């Protein structure tokens with residue numbers, strides 16, 4: 001009998017695994033998804049007024065060849081390509097992103113204070129793995145006070161001393177990477193589906209590249225019996241696995257395990273930290289004065305969001321009647337924590353009016369208001385994270401359970417859509433062909 005593989009979760013990671021199993025013509029597998037459709041955090045929902053909302057501002061960019069190839073199978077016309085036009089709104093002006101490469105846009109006094117350190121970055125001697133110290137030593141006090149501290153505090157929703165800095169590789173532009181390249185970053189050009197929002201990618205992949213009938217929707221897995229190698233769903237239905245690929249949050253997976261679980265594993269899982277998010281979608285009738293901003297960052301406390309995506313600029317199909325000349329929409333993202341309570345739609349709306357974003361008319365009321373809660377938004381790269389993860393993953397692996405993906409691996413640095421898809425492809429290569437994973441490593 002061939003080995004039975006069970007996958008939990010139909011987000012990019014689970015779908016990556018399913019695509020690879022289909023390519024390998026391995027028929028003995030099933031995928032269980034608690035929701036009624038696929039995409040996970042990379043999904044999209046359309047409201048009654050005809051506006052589409054992604055679960056947070058998502059754009060597609062990747063340098064991973066295998067992922068590029070899979071996405072190419074969706075056809076040339078599937079995606080629209082955009083040049084990033086991102087800004088930081090600060091001191092009532094728009095400074096192009098990334099902040100540290102555009103401090104010359106600041107008012108004279110702030111500019112003078114901020115550029116000194118940047119032009120002459122002192123050699124940094126990091127004695128501890130502490131993100132706050134790293135920011136301070138890399139960018140200097142003025143840039144940190146103005147932007148890096150308040151912005152990062154808002155996004156992460158936790159004291160910055162508690163975070164490590166070993167995840168920053170492609171996420172923060174560094175002094176020695178060249179002042180000249182103001183278009184810094186892997187997402188300076190990005191792609192977005194022409195229809196049905198970001199979630200369309202994953203619906204199309206499931207349709208085109210996955211063995212029919214293998215995805216079981218509306219099946220929430222509530223328990224994993226380690227001894228009998230069974231998964232059990234919320235209605236008591238069971239399935240057997242030889243190898244289990246889990247893409248649900250690692251903390252949830254550990255809680256669902258039944259059997260002999262070493263105390264150190266449960267303890268380590270209890271030490272993992274994450275934040276929750278709130279996405280507020282506001283849709284308006286009317287055309288904004290300028291329609292080419294991709295997104296804007298908001299470090300200042302007067303705004304209850306850290307980023308606003310001008311999502312109607314991404315594809316005409318995201319607004320009613322496919323008509324961005326008549327409608328526009330904004331996706332506002334907030335992190336929720338004990339210090340950052342959940343803002344109401346009205347608070348988000350009032351703050352949006354205060355921004356410099358080109359709303360149709362300052363007093364126009366939105367015709368669509370949607371709030372989407374993300375119980376799991378960012379897995380936090382805390383300084384002790386890797387030690388805890390090793391304990392958990394070593395144990396799971398000894399039980400033929402492979403936890404991968406944004407919250408499955410709990411590694412923010414490989415937590416994007418392309419990384420997730422790739423982790424799904426590679427874990428199947430490892431299980432079926434004995435190949436080494438290149439992206440996820442223990």
Ligand SMILES: Cc1cc2nc3c(=O)[nH]c(=O)nc-3n(C[C@H](O)[C@H](O)[C@H](O)COP(=O)(O)OP(=O)(O)OC[C@H]3O[C@@H](n4cnc5c(N)ncnc54)[C@H](O)[C@@H]3O)c2cc1C
Pocket residue numbers: 008009010011012013014032033034035038039040041042055056057058059060061219220221222247248249277333374376377378404405406407408415416417418420
């Ligand atoms: C605010 C925000 C912005 C982002 N922006 C970008 C971006 O611009 N570009 C980019 O590349 N990436 C971005 N990402 C990351 C992207 O969303 C993730 O990489 C991707 O969705 C992770 O895929 P996954 O399959 O690992 O997990 P998920 O997408 O979380 O999928 C997990 C799936 O498991 C299901 N599930 C959970 N529990 C159970 C259960 N018990 N039983 C059955 N099913 C279950 C869920 O319903 C879900 O479908 C962003 C993420 C966030 C939160």
